[in-house]
Amino acid sequence: MMPPDTRQNLEQRLAQHAWTAFEDSLSLDGYAVLPQVLTPAQCVETAALFPQKDLFRSQIVMERYGFGRGKYQYFRYPLPDLVGRLRAALYPYLAPIANRWHAAMRLDERFPATHAEFLAICHGAGQHRPTPLLLRYQANDYTCLHQDLYGKHVFPLQAVVLLNQPGRDFAGGELLLAESDPKRPGRAEVVPWHQGDAVVFAVNHRPVRSSRGYYRAHLRHGVCRLLAGERHTLGVIFHDAG
Helix, strand or coil: CCCCEEEHHHHHHHHCCCHHHHHHHHHHEEEECCCCCCCCCHHHHHCCCCCCCCEEEEEEHHHHHHHHHHHHECCCCCCCCCHHHHHHHHHHHHHHHHHHHHHHHHCCCCCCCCCHHHHHHHHHHHCEECCCCEEEECCCCCCEEEEECCCCCCCCCEEEEEECCCCCCEEEEEEEEECCCCCCCCCEEEEECCCEEEEEECCCCEEEEEEECCEEEEEEEEEECCEECCCCEEEEECEEEE
């Protein structure tokens, strides 16, 4: 259990972000950075969970499935306190954006105000398996471009938190976002970030404005090859898996 002041500080840090500017950036680029969501100490503590097998429901060795190289593990319920609290605290800021995106893309599903309500919808549809995950990359590891969908109910935004410091703890291993746009050439972008930052990005599609309204651009994400050191990230996916 985290001390009460740490829980409070997490919520305070989120409340202090410029959410209007965040949404503008997210809508323009398909991603946006939330700086210093976790403290350096919280990053170290979270990365140190990786060897604790009893915290996880499954481990994926990416090379076995053609996903890339490296390992990631899905947490089991109950989630570690910090992971669960971050998931629940981020969701209310993102749900209104998700609803505006779905309206723009003419998608029917709307998302309730709290994450507990959304999880109840997922679980009612048979999506019971928790999806927050911890990833570890070592030299020469990478992840191929992909999406994290998992079931009928898909929250259109997800977050990933960097737990190590680029240039100090590792080299290479950049977060790569790739977009396929039916109306213009596709693009790929490396996201600049630092330890404790969270990057929020589109899980599947994002709305793009045109002269006739909105259309859907298709996004995938991956990780470039790690050149040296060790890199951990915390993935926060808001829908559970079937």
